[in-house]
Amino acid sequence: MFKNIPNILTLLRILLIPVFVIIFYLPWQHAAQACALVFALAAITDWFDGYLARKLEQVSALGAFLDPVADKLMVAAALILLVQQDPIPGLAIPVLVIIGREITISALREWMAEVGARATIAVSAIGKIKTAFQMTAIFLMIYRDDFFTLPMYTIGFVLLYVAVILTLWSMVMYIKAAWPSLNDQSLVEEEKNG
Structure with missing residues (x-):
């Protein structure tokens, strides 16, 4: 290792x-x-x-x-x-969306792997773009102080909302890709009889 x-x-x-x-x-x-x-x-x-x-x-x-x-x-x-x-609703809500999406997609991936359909929900390009915006936003918000005249926290806050839009979009894409398996009644029966 x-x-x-x-x-x-x-x-x-x-x-x-x-x-x-x-x-x-x-x-x-x-x-x-x-x-x-x-x-x-x-x-x-x-x-x-x-x-x-x-x-x-x-x-x-x-x-x-x-x-x-x-x-x-x-x-x-x-x-x-x-x-x-910074305990304000304008920050708490996007954070809940991001963390909630990660939990949802992790659970979806685990379930898809169990039913042998994990490959149908591989990481997409939109997921990678979402991650880039998310990481940049978090970095700027942690840095917090203005850089010369650039308001780093504010720029990060705006980018966090862009990341949230991409987060929701990528989640919809994952669920759309997984939907046939999620609606497959034979998988549900298989899971019950397991």
Whole structure:
């Protein structure tokens, strides 16, 4: 496992979560910037582990399992901390949509895998674009302070809403792809008799 670089990067991303949370709460002038840097490092490892897994031919079952778990844990942790820091409905609602979508799609993928139809709901291009907007939005909102005259938090807040639209769109696409299996009565009977 320790010879598998993509898996090491994925585990690093998981280990960065408590570091991220601790830095977030530090009473230090530059805590927000340091926290944003940790989040950016995690986001970069997310891209690199998938790229390296394919490039080095180190795709593994462990990596396929851990990669989405690491992503969802880091994103959920960051979003929850942002809502705790700024508890307004305008932030809580998109956060609930994003986390709710992740739970829904994870459950859908698990069920589709059980019935042998997982390939019908593979990660789409819209899902990757959604992730890029989401990661950028979270990074900017964590960074918080203006960068020269650019209002980073405000830009991040707007991008978060773009990410929410893409989140809902990608969820609809996943459900649409899975709909034939979800409506297949023989699968329901099979599940009952299981």
